[in-house]
Amino acid sequence: MLFFALNRSDALGRAVAAAGGFCVAKHEEREFDGGEHKARPLTSVHGKDVWVLHTLNGEPGASANDKLCRLLFFLAACRENGAASVTAIAPYLAYSRKDRQTKPGDPVTTRYVAALFEAVQTDCVVTIDVHNFAAFQNAFRCRTLHLDTGRLFAAEILARRGEAPIAVVSPDGGGIKRAELLRETLVQMSEGPV
Template sequence: MTDLKIFSGNANLKLSKAIADYLGVGLGKIALGAFPDGETSCKIEEDIRGRDVYLIQPTCPPANETLMQLLVMIDSCKRASAERVTTVIPYFGYARQDRKDEGRVPITAKLVANIITRAGADRVLAMDLHAAQIQGFFDVPVDHLYAAPVLNEHFLKMNIPSEDLVIASPDEGSIKRALGHAKRLGGAVAIVDKRRTSAENTTQENVIGGPVDGKIVLMFDDMISTAGSICGAAKVLRQRGAREIHVACTHAVLCGPAVERLTAANLNSIVCTDSIPLTPDQLLPQTKVLSIAPLLGEAIKRIHRNESISRLFH
Protein backbone atom coordinates (compact mmCIF):
# COMPACT_ATOMS: atom_id res chain seq x y z
CA MET A 1 0.00 0.00 0.00
CA THR A 2 3.06 2.26 -0.11
CA ASP A 3 2.07 4.01 -3.35
CA LEU A 4 -1.46 4.75 -2.06
CA LYS A 5 -2.32 8.19 -0.73
CA ILE A 6 -5.55 9.21 1.02
CA PHE A 7 -6.62 12.82 1.41
CA SER A 8 -9.73 14.17 3.08
CA GLY A 9 -11.85 17.22 2.51
CA ASN A 10 -13.39 19.01 5.46
CA ALA A 11 -16.86 17.48 5.10
CA ASN A 12 -16.29 14.34 7.20
CA LEU A 13 -12.79 14.16 8.70
CA LYS A 14 -13.83 11.61 11.34
CA LEU A 15 -14.88 9.08 8.69
CA SER A 16 -11.73 9.73 6.63
CA LYS A 17 -9.50 9.09 9.65
CA ALA A 18 -11.36 5.85 10.39
CA ILE A 19 -10.85 4.68 6.80
CA ALA A 20 -7.15 5.55 6.95
CA ASP A 21 -6.83 3.65 10.26
CA TYR A 22 -8.51 0.61 8.70
CA LEU A 23 -6.00 0.66 5.85
CA GLY A 24 -3.07 1.27 8.17
CA VAL A 25 -2.00 4.45 6.41
CA GLY A 26 -2.05 8.05 7.59
CA LEU A 27 -4.13 10.75 5.99
CA GLY A 28 -2.16 12.78 3.47
CA LYS A 29 -1.17 16.33 4.34
CA ILE A 30 -3.39 18.88 2.66
CA ALA A 31 -4.11 22.53 3.42
CA LEU A 32 -7.73 23.44 2.76
CA GLY A 33 -9.22 26.80 3.50
CA ALA A 34 -10.65 29.92 1.94
CA PHE A 35 -9.34 33.19 0.62
CA PRO A 36 -10.67 36.40 2.23
CA ASP A 37 -13.39 36.63 -0.43
CA GLY A 38 -14.62 33.09 0.32
CA GLU A 39 -13.00 31.25 -2.61
CA THR A 40 -11.73 27.76 -1.80
CA SER A 41 -7.97 27.33 -1.43
CA CYS A 42 -6.06 24.05 -1.52
CA LYS A 43 -2.46 22.85 -1.43
CA ILE A 44 -1.22 19.26 -1.39
CA GLU A 45 1.65 19.34 1.10
CA GLU A 46 3.47 16.19 0.07
CA ASP A 47 4.71 14.50 -3.09
CA ILE A 48 2.05 12.50 -4.97
CA ARG A 49 3.73 12.18 -8.37
CA GLY A 50 2.87 8.78 -9.83
CA ARG A 51 0.73 7.81 -6.79
CA ASP A 52 -2.71 6.20 -6.57
CA VAL A 53 -4.69 8.98 -4.82
CA TYR A 54 -8.06 8.70 -3.06
CA LEU A 55 -10.01 11.85 -2.14
CA ILE A 56 -12.69 11.33 0.53
CA GLN A 57 -15.42 13.96 0.50
CA PRO A 58 -19.20 13.50 0.82
CA THR A 59 -20.98 16.35 -0.93
CA CYS A 60 -23.33 16.85 2.01
CA PRO A 61 -24.67 20.20 3.27
CA PRO A 62 -23.42 22.80 2.64
CA ALA A 63 -23.48 21.05 -0.74
CA ASN A 64 -22.07 23.87 -2.87
CA GLU A 65 -19.10 24.32 -0.54
CA THR A 66 -18.27 20.63 -0.17
CA LEU A 67 -18.63 20.01 -3.91
CA MET A 68 -16.38 22.93 -4.81
CA GLN A 69 -13.80 21.74 -2.31
CA LEU A 70 -13.82 18.29 -3.93
CA LEU A 71 -13.33 19.80 -7.41
CA VAL A 72 -10.39 21.93 -6.26
CA MET A 73 -8.79 18.89 -4.59
CA ILE A 74 -9.13 16.87 -7.81
CA ASP A 75 -7.51 19.62 -9.85
CA SER A 76 -4.68 19.96 -7.33
CA CYS A 77 -3.91 16.25 -7.56
CA LYS A 78 -4.02 16.13 -11.36
CA ARG A 79 -1.67 19.11 -11.62
CA ALA A 80 0.66 17.43 -9.10
CA SER A 81 0.98 14.47 -11.53
CA ALA A 82 -0.93 11.84 -9.55
CA GLU A 83 -1.13 8.59 -11.51
CA ARG A 84 -4.83 8.03 -10.74
CA VAL A 85 -7.36 10.07 -8.77
CA THR A 86 -10.34 8.27 -7.26
CA THR A 87 -13.06 10.36 -5.63
CA VAL A 88 -14.63 8.59 -2.65
CA ILE A 89 -18.08 10.14 -2.24
CA PRO A 90 -19.93 8.42 0.64
CA TYR A 91 -22.92 10.71 0.03
CA PHE A 92 -23.51 12.07 -3.48
CA GLY A 93 -25.43 15.34 -3.27
CA TYR A 94 -27.56 16.81 -6.05
CA ALA A 95 -28.85 13.29 -6.73
CA ARG A 96 -32.59 13.97 -6.47
CA GLN A 97 -32.91 15.56 -9.92
CA ASP A 98 -31.92 12.53 -11.97
CA ARG A 99 -34.53 12.92 -14.74
CA LYS A 100 -36.83 15.49 -16.36
CA ASP A 101 -40.20 14.81 -14.76
CA GLU A 102 -41.57 18.19 -15.89
CA GLY A 103 -40.63 20.90 -18.36
CA ARG A 104 -37.78 23.39 -17.98
CA VAL A 105 -35.94 21.67 -15.13
CA PRO A 106 -32.29 20.50 -15.06
CA ILE A 107 -30.90 17.02 -14.62
CA THR A 108 -28.55 18.17 -11.88
CA ALA A 109 -27.16 14.72 -11.07
CA LYS A 110 -25.79 14.48 -14.62
CA LEU A 111 -24.42 18.03 -14.44
CA VAL A 112 -22.50 17.29 -11.22
CA ALA A 113 -21.23 13.99 -12.66
CA ASN A 114 -19.92 15.89 -15.70
CA ILE A 115 -18.20 18.48 -13.52
CA ILE A 116 -16.45 15.85 -11.37
CA THR A 117 -15.31 13.98 -14.49
CA ARG A 118 -14.06 17.11 -16.27
CA ALA A 119 -12.20 18.20 -13.15
CA GLY A 120 -10.03 15.11 -13.61
CA ALA A 121 -11.46 12.23 -11.57
CA ASP A 122 -10.35 8.89 -13.02
CA ARG A 123 -12.73 6.81 -10.92
CA VAL A 124 -15.65 7.29 -8.52
CA LEU A 125 -16.47 5.29 -5.41
CA ALA A 126 -19.97 6.07 -4.10
CA MET A 127 -22.42 4.57 -1.64
CA ASP A 128 -26.19 4.11 -2.01
CA LEU A 129 -26.83 6.58 -4.79
CA HIS A 130 -30.36 7.98 -4.71
CA ALA A 131 -30.98 6.32 -8.08
CA ALA A 132 -28.87 3.51 -9.53
CA GLN A 133 -28.86 5.05 -13.02
CA ILE A 134 -26.66 7.89 -11.74
CA GLN A 135 -23.74 5.49 -12.24
CA GLY A 136 -24.31 5.89 -15.98
CA PHE A 137 -24.04 9.68 -15.76
CA PHE A 138 -20.29 9.39 -15.22
CA ASP A 139 -17.94 8.84 -18.14
CA VAL A 140 -15.43 7.14 -15.81
CA PRO A 141 -15.75 3.83 -13.92
CA VAL A 142 -18.05 3.94 -10.87
CA ASP A 143 -17.94 1.48 -7.98
CA HIS A 144 -21.31 1.56 -6.23
CA LEU A 145 -21.34 0.28 -2.66
CA TYR A 146 -24.34 -0.60 -0.51
CA ALA A 147 -24.70 -0.07 3.23
CA ALA A 148 -27.24 -2.91 3.48
CA PRO A 149 -24.74 -5.44 4.95
CA VAL A 150 -23.85 -2.98 7.73
CA LEU A 151 -27.49 -2.23 8.53
CA ASN A 152 -28.55 -5.88 8.33
CA GLU A 153 -25.79 -6.93 10.71
CA HIS A 154 -27.11 -4.50 13.30
CA PHE A 155 -30.66 -5.85 13.14
CA LEU A 156 -29.55 -9.50 13.05
CA LYS A 157 -27.97 -8.93 16.46
CA MET A 158 -31.43 -8.02 17.82
CA ASN A 159 -32.52 -11.65 17.22
CA ILE A 160 -36.08 -10.74 16.18
CA PRO A 161 -38.13 -13.90 15.45
CA SER A 162 -39.11 -14.08 11.79
CA GLU A 163 -42.79 -14.52 12.62
CA ASP A 164 -42.76 -11.20 14.55
CA LEU A 165 -40.90 -9.23 11.88
CA VAL A 166 -42.22 -7.07 9.05
CA ILE A 167 -39.97 -5.20 6.61
CA ALA A 168 -41.91 -2.13 5.49
CA SER A 169 -41.22 -0.02 2.42
CA PRO A 170 -42.07 3.66 3.12
CA ASP A 171 -43.15 4.09 -0.53
CA GLU A 172 -43.44 2.20 -3.81
CA GLY A 173 -39.96 3.28 -4.91
CA SER A 174 -38.27 1.42 -2.05
CA ILE A 175 -39.92 -1.97 -2.63
CA LYS A 176 -36.79 -3.52 -4.13
CA ARG A 177 -34.74 -2.34 -1.14
CA ALA A 178 -37.28 -3.82 1.29
CA LEU A 179 -37.27 -7.17 -0.53
CA GLY A 180 -33.47 -7.26 -0.38
CA HIS A 181 -33.47 -6.72 3.39
CA ALA A 182 -36.28 -9.26 3.87
CA LYS A 183 -34.23 -11.85 2.02
CA ARG A 184 -31.45 -11.45 4.58
CA LEU A 185 -33.47 -10.76 7.73
CA GLY A 186 -36.62 -12.80 7.08
CA GLY A 187 -40.13 -11.65 7.95
CA ALA A 188 -43.04 -10.43 5.86
CA VAL A 189 -43.01 -7.41 3.55
CA ALA A 190 -45.42 -4.47 3.66
CA ILE A 191 -45.68 -1.34 1.51
CA VAL A 192 -46.97 2.04 2.64
CA ASP A 193 -48.96 3.78 -0.10
CA LYS A 194 -47.50 7.30 -0.43
CA ARG A 195 -49.06 10.12 -2.42
CA ARG A 196 -46.94 13.21 -3.04
CA THR A 197 -48.92 16.46 -2.79
CA SER A 198 -45.95 18.80 -3.37
CA ALA A 199 -42.14 18.79 -3.42
CA GLU A 200 -42.13 19.02 0.39
CA ASN A 201 -45.33 17.23 1.43
CA THR A 202 -46.63 13.69 1.11
CA THR A 203 -49.60 11.78 2.50
CA GLN A 204 -49.75 8.11 3.51
CA GLU A 205 -53.04 6.28 3.92
CA ASN A 206 -52.83 2.54 3.19
CA VAL A 207 -50.60 -0.41 4.04
CA ILE A 208 -50.29 -3.08 1.36
CA GLY A 209 -49.02 -6.57 2.13
CA GLY A 210 -48.36 -8.43 5.37
CA PRO A 211 -50.37 -7.47 8.48
CA VAL A 212 -48.41 -5.29 10.91
CA ASP A 213 -50.68 -5.58 13.97
CA GLY A 214 -48.53 -6.58 16.94
CA LYS A 215 -45.40 -6.86 14.78
CA ILE A 216 -41.92 -5.36 14.97
CA VAL A 217 -41.54 -3.22 11.85
CA LEU A 218 -38.24 -2.24 10.20
CA MET A 219 -38.24 0.51 7.58
CA PHE A 220 -35.26 1.13 5.29
CA ASP A 221 -34.54 4.08 3.01
CA ASP A 222 -31.45 5.43 1.25
CA MET A 223 -31.73 8.83 2.95
CA ILE A 224 -33.80 10.76 5.45
CA SER A 225 -33.98 14.38 4.36
CA THR A 226 -36.96 16.25 5.82
CA ALA A 227 -38.30 12.94 7.29
CA GLY A 228 -41.80 13.61 5.92
CA SER A 229 -42.13 10.27 4.12
CA ILE A 230 -40.62 8.10 6.84
CA CYS A 231 -42.59 9.74 9.68
CA GLY A 232 -45.83 9.67 7.67
CA ALA A 233 -45.30 5.96 7.05
CA ALA A 234 -44.53 5.36 10.74
CA LYS A 235 -47.78 7.10 11.72
CA VAL A 236 -49.83 4.82 9.45
CA LEU A 237 -48.02 1.72 10.74
CA ARG A 238 -48.75 2.76 14.35
CA GLN A 239 -52.42 3.18 13.46
CA ARG A 240 -52.38 -0.35 12.03
CA GLY A 241 -51.10 -1.71 15.36
CA ALA A 242 -47.32 -2.03 14.91
CA ARG A 243 -45.71 -2.92 18.26
CA GLU A 244 -42.27 -1.44 17.49
CA ILE A 245 -40.99 0.67 14.61
CA HIS A 246 -37.30 0.89 13.78
CA VAL A 247 -36.10 3.15 10.97
CA ALA A 248 -32.79 2.74 9.13
CA CYS A 249 -31.11 4.77 6.41
CA THR A 250 -27.70 5.15 4.84
CA HIS A 251 -27.61 8.95 4.68
CA ALA A 252 -29.02 11.01 7.55
CA VAL A 253 -29.30 14.40 5.83
CA LEU A 254 -31.84 15.61 8.43
CA CYS A 255 -32.61 19.07 7.10
CA GLY A 256 -35.52 21.43 7.77
CA PRO A 257 -38.08 19.99 10.21
CA ALA A 258 -36.54 16.48 10.20
CA VAL A 259 -35.42 16.39 13.85
CA GLU A 260 -38.77 17.69 15.11
CA ARG A 261 -40.67 15.18 12.99
CA LEU A 262 -38.51 12.25 14.12
CA THR A 263 -38.89 13.30 17.74
CA ALA A 264 -42.69 13.45 17.41
CA ALA A 265 -42.83 10.10 15.57
CA ASN A 266 -41.86 8.23 18.76
CA LEU A 267 -39.69 5.68 16.92
CA ASN A 268 -38.04 2.87 18.85
CA SER A 269 -34.74 3.42 17.10
CA ILE A 270 -33.21 5.43 14.25
CA VAL A 271 -30.23 3.69 12.67
CA CYS A 272 -27.96 5.44 10.17
CA THR A 273 -24.38 5.32 8.94
CA ASP A 274 -21.65 7.91 9.35
CA SER A 275 -21.61 8.84 5.64
CA ILE A 276 -22.72 12.30 6.79
CA PRO A 277 -21.51 13.78 10.10
CA LEU A 278 -24.30 14.55 12.54
CA THR A 279 -24.36 17.58 14.81
CA PRO A 280 -25.26 17.13 18.52
CA ASP A 281 -28.74 18.57 17.97
CA GLN A 282 -29.39 15.96 15.24
CA LEU A 283 -28.56 13.04 17.53
CA LEU A 284 -31.74 11.87 19.26
CA PRO A 285 -31.56 9.49 22.26
CA GLN A 286 -32.70 6.55 20.11
CA THR A 287 -30.21 7.26 17.29
CA LYS A 288 -27.58 4.63 16.52
CA VAL A 289 -24.77 5.55 14.10
CA LEU A 290 -22.98 2.66 12.37
CA SER A 291 -19.56 3.08 10.77
CA ILE A 292 -19.05 2.38 7.07
CA ALA A 293 -15.29 2.97 7.36
CA PRO A 294 -14.39 -0.77 7.17
CA LEU A 295 -16.58 -1.20 4.07
CA LEU A 296 -15.13 1.85 2.29
CA GLY A 297 -11.62 0.95 3.42
CA GLU A 298 -11.92 -2.57 2.06
CA ALA A 299 -13.28 -1.20 -1.24
CA ILE A 300 -10.33 1.22 -1.53
CA LYS A 301 -7.92 -1.63 -0.83
CA ARG A 302 -9.53 -3.80 -3.52
CA ILE A 303 -9.54 -0.99 -6.09
CA HIS A 304 -5.87 -0.30 -5.36
CA ARG A 305 -5.01 -3.99 -5.79
CA ASN A 306 -7.28 -4.45 -8.85
CA GLU A 307 -9.48 -6.95 -7.01
CA SER A 308 -13.23 -7.57 -7.19
CA ILE A 309 -15.56 -5.14 -5.42
CA SER A 310 -18.73 -7.16 -5.99
CA ARG A 311 -17.42 -9.96 -3.76
CA LEU A 312 -17.99 -7.68 -0.79
CA PHE A 313 -21.74 -8.23 -1.22
CA HIS A 314 -21.85 -11.98 -1.91
Protein backbone atom coordinates in the same frame (compact mmCIF):
# COMPACT_ATOMS: atom_id res chain seq x y z
CA MET B 1 -1.06 5.39 -2.93
CA LEU B 2 -1.94 8.61 -1.12
CA PHE B 3 -5.19 8.92 0.81
CA PHE B 4 -6.57 12.35 1.70
CA ALA B 5 -9.62 13.21 3.79
CA LEU B 6 -10.83 16.78 3.38
CA ASN B 7 -11.89 18.82 6.41
CA ARG B 8 -15.45 18.05 7.55
CA SER B 9 -14.78 14.44 6.48
CA ASP B 10 -11.60 14.03 8.52
CA ALA B 11 -13.11 11.88 11.31
CA LEU B 12 -14.50 9.44 8.76
CA GLY B 13 -11.21 9.58 6.86
CA ARG B 14 -9.19 8.70 9.97
CA ALA B 15 -11.54 5.78 10.68
CA VAL B 16 -11.22 4.50 7.09
CA ALA B 17 -7.43 4.84 7.22
CA ALA B 18 -7.24 3.03 10.56
CA ALA B 19 -9.43 0.19 9.25
CA GLY B 20 -7.35 -0.04 6.08
CA GLY B 21 -3.98 0.20 7.81
CA PHE B 22 -2.74 3.27 5.94
CA CYS B 23 -2.13 6.94 6.78
CA VAL B 24 -4.08 10.07 5.96
CA ALA B 25 -1.84 12.34 3.86
CA LYS B 26 -1.43 15.94 4.93
CA HIS B 27 -3.20 18.74 3.12
CA GLU B 28 -4.11 22.38 3.74
CA GLU B 29 -7.47 24.09 3.46
CA ARG B 30 -7.80 27.86 3.76
CA GLU B 31 -10.80 30.16 3.85
CA PHE B 32 -10.84 33.62 2.26
CA ASP B 33 -13.11 36.62 2.62
CA GLY B 34 -16.10 36.41 0.32
CA GLY B 35 -16.60 32.68 0.88
CA GLU B 36 -13.79 31.44 -1.36
CA HIS B 37 -11.42 28.68 -0.32
CA LYS B 38 -8.42 26.70 -1.46
CA ALA B 39 -7.11 23.26 -0.68
CA ARG B 40 -3.79 21.74 -1.62
CA PRO B 41 -1.85 18.60 -0.87
CA LEU B 42 1.16 19.11 1.43
CA THR B 43 2.65 15.83 0.25
CA SER B 44 3.94 15.39 -3.30
CA VAL B 45 1.31 13.66 -5.43
CA HIS B 46 3.53 13.38 -8.50
CA GLY B 47 3.27 9.89 -9.99
CA LYS B 48 1.03 8.66 -7.18
CA ASP B 49 -2.45 7.15 -7.17
CA VAL B 50 -4.47 9.65 -5.13
CA TRP B 51 -7.66 8.81 -3.24
CA VAL B 52 -9.67 11.70 -1.77
CA LEU B 53 -12.53 11.16 0.66
CA HIS B 54 -15.15 13.86 1.15
CA THR B 55 -18.81 13.27 1.86
CA LEU B 56 -21.07 15.72 0.03
CA ASN B 57 -24.01 16.04 2.39
CA GLY B 58 -24.91 19.58 3.35
CA GLU B 59 -24.48 20.58 6.98
CA PRO B 60 -24.46 23.83 8.99
CA GLY B 61 -21.66 25.98 7.65
CA ALA B 62 -21.04 23.84 4.55
CA SER B 63 -23.62 23.32 1.82
CA ALA B 64 -23.54 20.40 -0.59
CA ASN B 65 -22.43 22.91 -3.24
CA ASP B 66 -19.51 24.10 -1.12
CA LYS B 67 -18.39 20.56 -0.35
CA LEU B 68 -18.67 19.51 -3.99
CA CYS B 69 -16.52 22.46 -5.12
CA ARG B 70 -13.90 21.70 -2.47
CA LEU B 71 -13.65 18.09 -3.61
CA LEU B 72 -13.52 18.99 -7.30
CA PHE B 73 -10.88 21.69 -6.78
CA PHE B 74 -8.72 19.37 -4.68
CA LEU B 75 -8.97 16.57 -7.25
CA ALA B 76 -8.02 19.02 -9.99
CA ALA B 77 -5.05 20.33 -7.97
CA CYS B 78 -3.79 16.78 -7.52
CA ARG B 79 -4.17 16.03 -11.22
CA GLU B 80 -2.40 19.27 -12.20
CA ASN B 81 0.45 18.42 -9.84
CA GLY B 82 1.16 15.13 -11.58
CA ALA B 83 -0.97 12.52 -9.84
CA ALA B 84 -0.98 9.30 -11.83
CA SER B 85 -4.67 8.84 -11.04
CA VAL B 86 -7.30 10.52 -8.88
CA THR B 87 -10.18 8.72 -7.23
CA ALA B 88 -13.01 10.55 -5.48
CA ILE B 89 -14.61 8.76 -2.53
CA ALA B 90 -17.94 10.46 -1.86
CA PRO B 91 -19.88 8.24 0.56
CA TYR B 92 -22.86 10.53 0.08
CA LEU B 93 -22.97 11.79 -3.51
CA ALA B 94 -24.90 15.05 -3.62
CA TYR B 95 -27.51 15.51 -6.36
CA SER B 96 -27.77 11.81 -7.20
CA ARG B 97 -31.52 11.80 -6.50
CA LYS B 98 -32.36 13.91 -9.55
CA ASP B 99 -31.43 11.35 -12.18
CA ARG B 100 -34.18 11.95 -14.76
CA GLN B 101 -36.71 14.52 -15.86
CA THR B 102 -40.02 13.95 -14.11
CA LYS B 103 -41.49 17.32 -15.14
CA PRO B 104 -40.84 19.52 -18.18
CA GLY B 105 -37.68 21.54 -17.74
CA ASP B 106 -36.38 19.49 -14.80
CA PRO B 107 -32.59 19.37 -14.38
CA VAL B 108 -30.80 16.04 -14.49
CA THR B 109 -28.29 16.91 -11.78
CA THR B 110 -26.77 13.43 -11.57
CA ARG B 111 -25.43 13.89 -15.10
CA TYR B 112 -24.25 17.46 -14.40
CA VAL B 113 -22.29 16.34 -11.34
CA ALA B 114 -20.80 13.49 -13.37
CA ALA B 115 -19.68 16.01 -16.00
CA LEU B 116 -17.96 18.07 -13.29
CA PHE B 117 -15.98 15.06 -12.07
CA GLU B 118 -15.05 14.26 -15.67
CA ALA B 119 -14.00 17.88 -16.29
CA VAL B 120 -11.33 17.65 -13.57
CA GLN B 121 -10.15 14.31 -15.00
CA THR B 122 -11.33 12.10 -12.16
CA ASP B 123 -10.45 8.49 -12.92
CA CYS B 124 -12.97 6.88 -10.58
CA VAL B 125 -15.86 7.93 -8.33
CA VAL B 126 -16.68 5.70 -5.35
CA THR B 127 -19.95 6.13 -3.48
CA ILE B 128 -22.36 4.26 -1.21
CA ASP B 129 -26.02 3.37 -1.76
CA VAL B 130 -26.91 5.72 -4.62
CA HIS B 131 -30.53 6.61 -5.21
CA ASN B 132 -30.77 4.83 -8.57
CA PHE B 133 -27.92 2.48 -9.45
CA ALA B 134 -28.66 2.27 -13.20
CA ALA B 135 -28.95 6.05 -13.56
CA PHE B 136 -25.72 6.48 -11.59
CA GLN B 137 -23.87 4.11 -13.91
CA ASN B 138 -25.29 5.73 -17.02
CA ALA B 139 -24.49 9.29 -15.90
CA PHE B 140 -20.74 8.80 -15.54
CA ARG B 141 -18.23 8.33 -18.36
CA CYS B 142 -15.38 7.74 -15.91
CA ARG B 143 -15.13 4.53 -13.89
CA THR B 144 -17.47 4.23 -10.91
CA LEU B 145 -17.60 1.96 -7.91
CA HIS B 146 -20.89 1.62 -6.04
CA LEU B 147 -20.75 0.11 -2.57
CA ASP B 148 -23.98 -1.48 -1.35
CA THR B 149 -24.34 -1.52 2.43
CA GLY B 150 -27.56 -3.54 2.49
CA ARG B 151 -26.01 -6.67 4.02
CA LEU B 152 -24.10 -4.63 6.62
CA PHE B 153 -27.21 -2.77 7.73
CA ALA B 154 -29.33 -5.91 7.61
CA ALA B 155 -26.93 -7.70 9.94
CA GLU B 156 -27.00 -4.78 12.36
CA ILE B 157 -30.80 -4.52 12.24
CA LEU B 158 -31.18 -8.25 12.89
CA ALA B 159 -28.70 -8.10 15.77
CA ARG B 160 -30.70 -5.32 17.45
CA ARG B 161 -34.25 -6.46 16.87
CA GLY B 162 -34.56 -9.13 19.52
CA GLU B 163 -37.86 -10.96 18.99
CA ALA B 164 -39.72 -7.93 17.61
CA PRO B 165 -41.01 -7.98 14.04
CA ILE B 166 -39.37 -5.61 11.57
CA ALA B 167 -41.20 -3.20 9.29
CA VAL B 168 -39.28 -1.76 6.34
CA VAL B 169 -40.71 1.48 4.98
CA SER B 170 -39.68 4.17 2.52
CA PRO B 171 -39.98 7.92 3.14
CA ASP B 172 -40.98 8.49 -0.49
CA GLY B 173 -41.83 6.70 -3.72
CA GLY B 174 -38.25 6.89 -4.94
CA GLY B 175 -37.02 4.74 -2.06
CA ILE B 176 -39.52 1.90 -2.42
CA LYS B 177 -37.18 -0.23 -4.51
CA ARG B 178 -34.31 0.18 -2.03
CA ALA B 179 -36.66 -0.59 0.88
CA GLU B 180 -37.81 -3.76 -0.88
CA LEU B 181 -34.19 -4.83 -1.50
CA LEU B 182 -33.42 -4.31 2.20
CA ARG B 183 -36.50 -6.33 3.17
CA GLU B 184 -35.42 -9.17 0.86
CA THR B 185 -31.92 -9.12 2.36
CA LEU B 186 -33.39 -9.24 5.87
CA VAL B 187 -35.53 -12.24 4.93
CA GLN B 188 -32.52 -14.04 3.43
CA MET B 189 -30.38 -13.41 6.51
CA SER B 190 -33.00 -14.02 9.20
CA GLU B 191 -34.39 -17.23 10.52
CA GLY B 192 -37.94 -15.98 10.67
CA PRO B 193 -40.35 -13.67 8.83
CA VAL B 194 -39.68 -9.95 8.51
